[in-house]
Amino acid sequence: MTTIPRVHRAVPPLPHPIRLGLTQAALEMKIFMRAKDMVFFTLGLPLMFLLVFGLVFAGELEGSDVGVGQWFTPGIIAASVLSAGIVNLATSMAIERHDGTLRRLALTPLPTSSYLIGKITMTFATAVGMTVVLLGVGVALFDVTLPSEGARWLTFGWVFGLGVVAASVMGIAMSSIPRSAKSASAVFNLPFLGLMFISGVFIESNSIPEWLRTVAGVFPLRWLASGMRAVFLPAEFERVVEPGGSYELGIGAAVLAAWVVVGFLVALVTFRWGRERRR
């Protein structure tokens, strides 16, 4: 039998950016999982919120059969999603920018898109990890009930997904702000904690001054929190607990999508491998 000759490729093709992105994500995951203290404290943060609030305000919300764990869970999930992007992702990129990792990668054929796919996938995994641990402990210790209707899970899916992408591109955009690796956590904690307190995550939105609520309405966390409450709280709650008297999922989707676009554009402009650009 004659052998059929191959098409000769003098130049082998470059690896596909998406495949490389997933390889990067696996690598990020491996690095994360090996830093045991980082795993513990990252996954422990939302859990700490639940434990503290769940124990301090033990019982049920006035005039309802909703437990305190059920009430805090959606806000904590929203905060976890945001922190996975604007704290965890932003810090890891700020460190890599300042310790020379990005400059070293700039000399390889790793495409920017693959690097960022790796980071965003890792952010997604971090947010999922925090949520799973939170829900697990919530169900076991704080009588948290998971939604049974498919529609609620659908809402959960898109709010969570859109939230992760928005938080990720914001984190990427913000990662250029710290002027050294040391200052990274100080720089990223402030906006996160600030948003957490004004966005109705722990404090009921209606007890926050209106002007502050307006400020919070510009940022994604307030909408992420409403979206999550729509998943975990009874439908009739929205008239009482929501600032607009409704979960306003449509507006939430629009605001989150706007942050994805804005964050993406800012990230495009500010992302630097550490190569100097032409004047």
Next chain:
Amino acid sequence: MTQSMAIEARGIARRYGDVQALAGVDLQVESGEVFAVLGPNGAGKTTLVEILEGLRRRDAGDAVVLGSDPEDAKRRWRSRIGAVLQVSTQSDELTVGEIVQAFGAYYPNPLEVEPLLDALDLTAQRDRKVFQLSGGQRRRLDIALGLVGDPELVFLDEPTTGLDPEVRIRIWEFVKTLSEGGTTILLTTHYMEEAEKLADQVAVLVSGKVIAQGSPRQLTGAQQSRVSFRLSGPAATASLPEGVPGLITRDGDLIEVTTTNPTDTVTRFVGWATERGGSLTDLNVEKHGLEQVYLDLLTNTREETSL
């Protein structure tokens, strides 16, 4: 698709604030050659390399590296170069084998991890994490990462600075093997010995300018040798011949001549001493190595610039 020139740079200039880091550097590196940029700390070596790698902008000048301007370089171009930076940074949580594997995945045609680690004497460290490595092992890991993509052109920025002599010699052997395989290598160093041992061509860079360029032999060839001998017999007390080129010093019967033509010096003195019934003993001819040439060049340049 063979190009005879791997790097062609003309008039490369770069200024950082008040400091003129590079002041018009010309460089031609032929494919397959080992080219050393030799210079003291702060001479502009790293800036030059980073411009050629596409990491830094240049203020003026033209550069063509593997057929492209490094400022316009694309993924494909980066897959053809390898780089070993001066500063090494790797995640502490990964092992040597994992990091090399991960870097290899970025390239279209990577080298196999095991043989590469073997060639760099890192097989025993394959499962070690980076923070467990010694300085020399870390440096060899950097080199592995620069080479895993099987590059045509490798930039080695001070590959052996701060390493002990044994490791340095191992790295030299590795660079030689690499060069024999046809890889073009641009290395920077402030060790004269390193340039002399490894390089086909050397450019001496001082204060952002190339002050001498050529093969180690050319650079040392035009330079001075020192001829020394003792006179015996009647010649020992005779007055020295006139018109011998070079700088002659006499200390009793010990004569030292610094000259560019040692053969001529020896011939003249042998003839002269024989005529007077004497002879030359303890004859010693010493060629100044690249080290001496380099130090002379540095001294001259500093004198010129301080005027």
